[in-house]
Structure formats: C-alpha cells, structure tokens
Amino acid sequence: MSVAQFIQDAWNKQAKWLIVFRPLSLLYRSISLLNHKLYQAGVKSSYTAPIPVMVIGNITVGGSGKTPLLIHLVAYLESIGVRVGVISRGYGGKGPFPAYVDINSEPNDVGDEPCLIVQSTGVPMVVGANRQKNIELLLAKHNLDLIISDDGLQHYALNRQLEWIVLDNNRGLGNEKILPEGYLREPKSRLNTATVIEHAAQPKSDLNMHLEVSIPYLLNMDKDVFFDPMLDYYAVVGIGYPQRFYKTLQSLGVNQFQCHEFPDHHDYEIQDLQFEDANPIITTEKDAVKLLPLLKKYPDFKREIWVVPVEAVLSQPCYTLLNNQLKKLGIQIH
Structure with a gap:
C-alpha cells in the first residue's frame, strides 16, 4: 500500500492518529486563506473571461461524482441551445499545455478525465494549469456562450460567475478537518457560498443527484x-x-x-x-x-x-435553478 493510499484509508476511517497532522493543516489553511485574501484585495490579479464561467468542483480530496455531473450538464446545456466549452487542469497529462482535447487525444498527454469528457460528449475542451490561456485558446477556436471549469474551485486566479459544489453524502466531510488532518480542501463553511448539489441515493436536499448504473x-x-x-x-x-x-x-x-x-x-x-x-x-x-x-x-x-458505465441523474430543481442562473447571466436558452 502506498503512502497516499494509507492516508486515504485513514481519512475514510477518521483515524484518531491523524491529529499529528494538525500543525500542517493549520499551515495549509493559513496559506490558502492568505492567498484568497490577496486575490480579494487585488494584490494578485484575477482573470475575467469575456463570457460567463461556471466552476464545478468539490471541497474534498477524491471522487465526488463531479465528472459524471459535468458530462450530463454538457449534454443538457447543448440540448437547450447553450454553446458550451470546458477547461481543466489536465491532471496526470504531460502536455505540452495548453492542449486542445479531441477524440484522439491520449490520457498521458491531457489527462484521463478530459479524455473521458470529450469521448462522452464531443465538447470543445482545453487543458492546462493556466486557465486564462485555456480559455483564450478555446475562444479562438469556438464561439461559445458558457465555459465550464472542471474543478478549479480553489483557483482564484480565475473569476467565475457560477459555482456548483458536489457533496457526496456517501463520504460526507469525514472528520471535517483541513488537509492533511482530514480530506477537506476548504472548511465546510465554503458550502454556504455556492450552489451545493447533494450526491446521495436518499437525499435530504432538493438539489441532488445520483448515479444510474448501466x-x-x-x-x-x-x-x-x-x-x-x-x-x-x-x-x-x-x-x-x-x-x-x-x-x-x-x-x-x-x-x-x-x-x-x-x-x-x-x-x-x-x-x-x-x-x-x-x-x-x-x-x-x-x-x-x-x-x-x-x-x-x-x-x-x-x-x-x-x-x-454510470450516468448522473439530477433532480428537477437542479434544472430549474440552472436555467434561472443562466438567464441572470444573459444566456438565452431554447
């Protein structure tokens, strides 16, 4: 078992010995908070795209159902006449970046999730660490109404108009501690600042999804x-x-x-x-x-x-909310 797998297992079990990481968690949180404050104060510059950006992410490390949700949303948006493109970090890909992803792209070059997204939807997609360059390359090739950022919730160098956070109730928030004591990237209070989609078979929220297996x-x-x-x-x-x-x-x-x-x-x-x-x-x-x-x-x-194969299934209030959010951004739906 690798060190990463060992720690992941400890997170899932909420092992008490994880408290030894608390000083590192406090340091991680302090650096993250300072970084966010610097962007808010304008000390660090943020990029605003010429069209609206929607970030789909999570506040936890590990899977939450985000990719199936994104794939489903791309199909839905295209069905209502919204021209959508996707950007991503391209984690696991070797580049060079920014890289345009097409049906023939290799996971070793652009990452596994981007390949899955494009193979499933055919959506225009660009990957790379520099989100601004990703967007510029995407818009140079396509006339779009909306850009979805796959993850990047904590990437404050990119301004965004919409944020959807996927919260997997099967996992929950663990011990509710910040990395590395727990698996939270940000404190749970972050959920109060965005649209939260509950991923659960028996949800408590009206805004929910589950994965349907084929x-x-x-x-x-x-x-x-x-x-x-x-x-x-x-x-x-x-x-x-x-x-x-x-x-x-x-x-x-x-x-x-x-x-x-x-x-x-x-x-x-x-x-x-x-x-x-x-x-x-x-x-x-x-x-x-x-x-x-x-x-x-x-x-x-x-x-x-x-x-x-799995497919995200969303509750009707998710579509109603999304349509209203798009209208407020001036995006026409058909």
Missing part, C-alpha cells in the same frame, strides 16, 4: 458475450474513492471480486492487469480511458475487461 460492456474483445455478475472478478480501480465503485458492483449483483486499488489518475502498466488465473477484470469508465491505449500496445492481452 449494464457493463466489454472493453477489449469483439465478441458477443453477456455480462455475468456471478463470476469472480478483479476490481481494478485508480480513482479517488474506490469504495463507491465497490458498492456499485454490489448493486449489479457482483459480490465476488478482489479489490486492486491504485492511486487516483494511476498510469497503468500491463503488469497491473496480470493475475494467476483467467478471471475477468471489472473497472470504471475513467480507468478504461487509460487502459485502452495499453491494450492497443499489447494486442495479445486476452483477459476480459468489463467497464461499468
């Missing part, structure tokens, strides 16, 4: 095979919160699986997929984006790899 599909073999939940699987995942994926498997009736966890945005090697028997692998769509180039490199790899 039947897994075979990633690497062109044959007519039906998914069998009764088999023994290797659950291979490199995501921020793998426990959600395990619950998803159980909801599909898959109860016999061995967990093989890797760090978020893991750069897979073929050895990661090698096991002593011939049992199939099951994984997420995000991981599949990174596994597919690997399979092309090793065409003789014959083990079945099943991918579990």
Whole structure:
C-alpha cells in the first residue's frame, strides 16, 4: 500500500492518529486563506473571461461524482441551445499545455478525465494549469456562450460567475478537518457560498443527484458475450474513492471480486492487469480511458475487461435553478 493510499484509508476511517497532522493543516489553511485574501484585495490579479464561467468542483480530496455531473450538464446545456466549452487542469497529462482535447487525444498527454469528457460528449475542451490561456485558446477556436471549469474551485486566479459544489453524502466531510488532518480542501463553511448539489441515493436536499448504473460492456474483445455478475472478478480501480465503485458492483449483483486499488489518475502498466488465473477484470469508465491505449500496445492481452458505465441523474430543481442562473447571466436558452 502506498503512502497516499494509507492516508486515504485513514481519512475514510477518521483515524484518531491523524491529529499529528494538525500543525500542517493549520499551515495549509493559513496559506490558502492568505492567498484568497490577496486575490480579494487585488494584490494578485484575477482573470475575467469575456463570457460567463461556471466552476464545478468539490471541497474534498477524491471522487465526488463531479465528472459524471459535468458530462450530463454538457449534454443538457447543448440540448437547450447553450454553446458550451470546458477547461481543466489536465491532471496526470504531460502536455505540452495548453492542449486542445479531441477524440484522439491520449490520457498521458491531457489527462484521463478530459479524455473521458470529450469521448462522452464531443465538447470543445482545453487543458492546462493556466486557465486564462485555456480559455483564450478555446475562444479562438469556438464561439461559445458558457465555459465550464472542471474543478478549479480553489483557483482564484480565475473569476467565475457560477459555482456548483458536489457533496457526496456517501463520504460526507469525514472528520471535517483541513488537509492533511482530514480530506477537506476548504472548511465546510465554503458550502454556504455556492450552489451545493447533494450526491446521495436518499437525499435530504432538493438539489441532488445520483448515479444510474448501466449494464457493463466489454472493453477489449469483439465478441458477443453477456455480462455475468456471478463470476469472480478483479476490481481494478485508480480513482479517488474506490469504495463507491465497490458498492456499485454490489448493486449489479457482483459480490465476488478482489479489490486492486491504485492511486487516483494511476498510469497503468500491463503488469497491473496480470493475475494467476483467467478471471475477468471489472473497472470504471475513467480507468478504461487509460487502459485502452495499453491494450492497443499489447494486442495479445486476452483477459476480459468489463467497464461499468454510470450516468448522473439530477433532480428537477437542479434544472430549474440552472436555467434561472443562466438567464441572470444573459444566456438565452431554447
């Protein structure tokens, strides 16, 4: 188990020994607060794009369901006539940046989540650490009404008109401590400053979403095979919160699986997929984006790899609120 995985496990269990990190948490919070104050005072300059920007992010480290939400929102916005583009940090990508993402982009170059977003939606997208350059490249290629920033909630160098924070109630806020004592990037009071979308199967808020699971599909073999939940699987995942994926498997009736966890945005090697028997692998769509180039490199790899697709389902008040927010920004919907 890597150090990152060890700490992630401690966060999830709210281990009491994490208190040893409190001095670092106080330092992290102080630096973050000072940085924010410097932007508010104009000491550090912020960039304002020529069109509205919507940030979709979270205040926790690890998965929250943000990417499925973004993919769904892109499809919805396009369905009501809003021309939308997406920017992202491109975490895990090697660049060079800013990089335009298209259907043929490689995860090693632009990151796994951007590849998944573009492959799922075809949305115009640019990635790189400099959000201003990302937006300028995006607008040089496309006439848009709205830009969605994938994450970047704490990136105050970019001004934004809308903020949606995804709060996963399966995980909650843990011990409610700031990094590294807990997994919060910002204190929970940050939730009071933005639109909060509750990710839960049994939500308490009117603004909520859940992930709807579809039947897994075979990633690497062109044959007519039906998914069998009764088999023994290797659950291979490199995501921020793998426990959600395990619950998803159980909801599909898959109860016999061995967990093989890797760090978020893991750069897979073929050895990661090698096991002593011939049992199939099951994984997420995000991981599949990174596994597919690997399979092309090793065409003789014959083990079945099943991918579990999920889709964000939003409550009706989410759409009503979004439409009102867009109208206030002067964005016409049809």
